[in-house]
Amino acid sequence: MGSARNGQDGSMLHKLLLAGAAPLALASCGGATVLPDATFLTEPASLTVAPRRTGYADPIRNYTARPVVEPADWRELNRSQERG
Secondary structure, eight states: OHHHHHHHHHHHHHHHHHHHHHHHHHHHHSOOOOOOOOGGGTSOSOSSSOOOOOOOOOTTTTOOOOOOOOOOOHHHHHHHTSOO
16 A cells, blocks of 8 residues: 555656646747846936935934833832823
């Protein structure tokens, strides 16, 4: 019974390889596709308007240091945040 199963697995592997290799083989028979002209992607949209210059923005400008502290009693924290 184990050998029959191995035979089926091998057959299935061959079918998968054939299914994967067939499109590659057929695609290689065709001519090369000419790519479209994409130079417009690197050119400015308008030659009369200068590009905007952006300055450096400090990513940690509004950073607030919060040192590690011992955990507080969560019941007290809840009471302090209750709506009064």
